[in-house]
Amino acid sequence: MFExxxxxxxxxxxxxxxxxxxxxxxxxxxxGLAVIFGLLNIINFTHGAQYMLGAFVAWMxxxxxxxxxxxxxxxxxxxxxxxxxxxxxxxxxxxxxxxxLYGLLLTFGLALIIQGVLRNQYGISGLPYAIxxxxxxxQNLGFMFLPNYRGxxxxxxxxxxxxxxxxxxKTRLGAYLRAATENPTLVGAFGINVPRMITLTYGFGVALAxxxxxLAAPIYSVNPNMGADLIIVVFAVVVIGGMGSxxxxxxxxxxxxxxxxxTKVFYPEASSVAIFVIMAVVLLVxxxxxxxxxx
Amino acid sequence: xxxxxxxxxxxxxxxxxxxxxxxxxSVKIGVLNDRSGVYADLAGEGSVIAAQMxxxxxxxxxxxxxxxxxxxxxxxxxxxxxxxxxxxxxxxGVTAIVDVxxxxxxxxxxxxxxEANAVFINSGAAASDLTGPACSPHTVHWTYDTWALAHGTxxxxxxxxxxxxxxLTADYxxxxxxxxxxxxxxxxxxxxxVGSVRHPFPGTDFSSFLLQAQSSGAKVIxxxxxxxxxxxxxxxxxxxxxxxxxxxxAGLLIFLTDVHALGLETAQGLVLTExxxxxxxxxxxxWSARFQEKDGDKPTMVQAGVYAGVLHYLKAVExxxxxxxxxxxxxMKELPTDDPLFGKGEIRxxxxxxxxxxxxxxxAPGDSKxxxxxxxxxxxxxxxxxxxxxADGGCPLVQ
Numbered sequence: 131m132f133e134x135x136x137x138x139x140x141x142x143x144x145x146x147x148x149x150x151x152x153x154x155x156x157x158x159x160x161x162g163l164a165v166i167f168g169l170l171n172i173i174n175f176t177h178g179a180q181y182m183l184g185a186f187v188a189w190m191x192x193x194x195x196x197x198x199x200x201x202x203x204x205x206x207x208x209x210x211x212x213x214x215x216x217x218x219x220x221x222x223x224x225x226x227x228x229x230x231l232y233g234l235l236l237t238f239g240l241a242l243i244i245q246g247v248l249r250n251q252y253g254i255s256g257l258p259y260a261i262x263x264x265x266x267x268x269q270n271l272g273f274m275f276l277p278n279y280r281g282x283x284x285x286x287x288x289x290x291x292x293x294x295x296x297x298x299x300k301t302r303l304g305a306y307l308r309a310a311t312e313n314p315t316l317v318g319a320f321g322i323n324v325p326r327m328i329t330l331t332y333g334f335g336v337a338l339a340x341x342x343x344x345l346a347a348p349i350y351s352v353n354p355n356m357g358a359d360l361i362i363v364v365f366a367v368v369v370i371g372g373m374g375s376x377x378x379x380x381x382x383x384x385x386x387x388x389x390x391x392x393t394k395v396f397y398p399e400a401s402s403v404a405i406f407v408i409m410a411v412v413l414l415v416x417x418x419x420x421x422x423x424x425x
Numbered sequence: 426x427x428x429x430x431x432x433x434x435x436x437x438x439x440x441x442x443x444x445x446x447x448x449x450x451s452v453k454i455g456v457l458n459d460r461s462g463v464y465a466d467l468a469g470e471g472s473v474i475a476a477q478m479x480x481x482x483x484x485x486x487x488x489x490x491x492x493x494x495x496x497x498x499x500x501x502x503x504x505x506x507x508x509x510x511x512x513x514x515x516x517x518g519v520t521a522i523v524d525v526x527x528x529x530x531x532x533x534x535x536x537x538x539x540e541a542n543a544v545f546i547n548s549g550a551a552a553s554d555l556t557g558p559a560c561s562p563h564t565v566h567w568t569y570d571t572w573a574l575a576h577g578t579x580x581x582x583x584x585x586x587x588x589x590x591x592x593l594t595a596d597y598x599x600x601x602x603x604x605x606x607x608x609x610x611x612x613x614x615x616x617x618x619v620g621s622v623r624h625p626f627p628g629t630d631f632s633s634f635l636l637q638a639q640s641s642g643a644k645v646i647x648x649x650x651x652x653x654x655x656x657x658x659x660x661x662x663x664x665x666x667x668x669x670x671x672x673x674x675a676g677l678l679i680f681l682t683d684v685h686a687l688g689l690e691t692a693q694g695l696v697l698t699e700x701x702x703x704x705x706x707x708x709x710x711x712w713s714a715r716f717q718e719k720d721g722d723k724p725t726m727v728q729a730g731v732y733a734g735v736l737h738y739l740k741a742v743e744x745x746x747x748x749x750x751x752x753x754x755x756x757m758k759e760l761p762t763d764d765p766l767f768g769k770g771e772i773r774x775x776x777x778x779x780x781x782x783x784x785x786x787x788x789a790p791g792d793s794k795x796x797x798x799x800x801x802x803x804x805x806x807x808x809x810x811x812x813x814x815x816a817d818g819g820c821p822l823v824q
Contacts, residue, residue, distance in 0.1 A: 141640055148632050253722070254465040256656055258688030261664065268666055274636060277664045349664055350629055351656045351686065355462065359629055394624075394633035399596050401633075402625035 144274030153387020154287035160367040160379040162338035168374035172233040178361030179241040184343020199262040207337035214336030248354040256353035372422025451491035455519040460498035463652035479735035506530035528552035528599035548730030556777040560820035568730030572813040577698030579610035591643035592621035595650035603649040689790040701726035708765035733764040775820040782811040
């Protein structure tokens with residue numbers, strides 16, 4: 131049997147597939163960030179906390195109301211998205227005319243508050259959330275055992291990512307959104323309610339984070355810090371893809387998942403650093419990111 | 426008559442002076458641990474509660490010892506831990522620092538207090554180096570260490586046929602120490618280690634490492650990590666069908682709060698070593714009930730160790746009539762330890778506190794009778810077998 135860089139190809143395929151699965155989470159989260167940054171010019175540091183809220187609300191629905199995974203997948207993004215809309219209306223909307231830094235500080239502060247409250251209430255060790263019975267078990271692919279749930283994660287995130295891309299790049303609504311980013315005053319003059327569109331966009335970005343949170347609940351520890359651990363990586367993904375680029379966020383999300391997966395095989399100690407090294411290199415060579423447009 | 430009067434007066438004066446002297450002992454205990462990160466539940470505020478309970482149960486105020494407790498968050502970072510401990514000792518008059526989970530942070534505090542006039546009673550950290558090459562005249566390591574965990578769980582697994590191992594190791598001082606100590610046990614018992622992978626700390630996705638462990642064909646996957654990393658590893662191992670595939674998981678450091686977070690459905694059958702469990706006997710049950718009233722959760726062994734360590738420290742301060750670190754440490758090592766949670770024991774010259782350890786198995790959901798009823802006791806590892814022999818540690822204090 132031939133080997134590739136000292137690793138049998140079967141093992142390598144397995145690792146690549148796992149990388150793709152992790153990439154799914156990066157892709158959905160960075161997509162939400164990119165949508166928000168592209169249209170609101172806000173660097174949404176609350177994103178990690180909103181992802182975590184998604185997982186927590188799913189747990190609450192199950193524990194307090196007996197509502198299972200599949201309904202949670204629908205209800206949670208709506209509920210968390212509405213909290214996002216409230217935050218945008220009450221707080222973020224006051225900052226649009228100020229420097230990016232203010233939005234960053236506000237959203238970062240909000241993230242700390244949300245994490246702190248949940249930590250106080252539920253502790254740090256996490257809460258149990260089981261894989262839905264329909265997706266328990268797995269398939270033997272020959273080169274690896276693929277849990278059904280992980281397969282579902284890839285499919286669900288691909289559908290959501292491509293759907294979002296399609297809406298923003300190929301539909302009339304998307305055209306309004308993109309136009310409003312370029313020149314809100316002019317779009318408003320055509321009779322389109324720009325502030326409402328922006329509010330709904332923020333709500334949608336937050337809903338994406340919550341959706342990822344529900345997807346993550348059965349496989350990752352549901353704890354108040356789960357978002358904080360992930361969000362830094364996701365920011366790196368967005369920077370590499372190009373701030374505000376929708377397609378960039380999706381492609382880089384999956385791509386970096388793959389690269390990180392390979393690092394875990396060849397040099398595991400560096401797997402948490404690999405993405406940041408790539409970020410530094412990309413910033414040196416192409417400061418606007420791989421898919422970003424320089425102004 | 427007049428002479429007697431003077432005698433009585435001077436006697437009274439000297440009595441008053443000595444009681445005034447006794448009133449003068451004041452100690453300040455700093456609880457330094459993780460209050461917001463992965464170890465906040467197993468130590469955190471619960472350790473502060475445990476320390477306060479020790480002060481109250483000891484009746485320090487009635488015995489003329491004034492005790493103040495302060496606490497801080499070291500965020501699991503060695504630099505933060507050493508900055509805080511230096512400030513506490515140099516500027517705020519802290520006489521004892523307790524708890525300090527995260528081995529790298531504990532080793533940093535160990536070095537700060539080596540030269541300072543303060544005692545270090547560690548409960549939360551695991552690295553056996555604290556009483557080995559890095560041992561310090563001011564340090565007592567109370568609750569457990571990597572050697573005890575490795576021997577408890579490691580030899581039990583090998584005895585049951587798990588003679589080939591693959592390690593998932595957290596990439597910092599604690600993980601390395603645990604892997605090294607367990608490897609020694611496995612090899613000494615006739616087993617072999619076929620590989621290991623070091624993962625960043627803290628991590629989220631362990632599937633890649635678990636897959637490497639799976640393809641290694643080892644019979645046992647040793648989890649040389651802790652807290653959220655262990656929880657994620659176990660959760661994902663179940664998902665990838667690792668245990669159904671015939672490989673066993675050995676959680677080398679699992680706390681009660683981890684089992685609580687995993688749920689019995691996922692955690693059942695795990696074999697683990699701890700030095701304390703709330704449901705061991707009447708006195709642990711009584712104390713744990715009082716603790717739960719204040720904290721909301723049952724205590725972990727780390728929090729129990731903080732209680733027992735502070736209690737013994739106060740006993741030594743009372744007996745030595747001093748808060749001077751060298752005097753108190755000498756007294757702590759001289760007095761046998763005796764408390765409701767760990768029973769009778771002693772502190773050795775290298776600073777290692779010895780007591781029984783226990784091998785537990787996590788119950789199946791059907792066997793659990795109540796919310797915190799998680800463990801079934803498999804064996805008691807007697808104090809003289811539970812910890813590394815004094816001569817083997819390489820501690821400069823005992824040579």
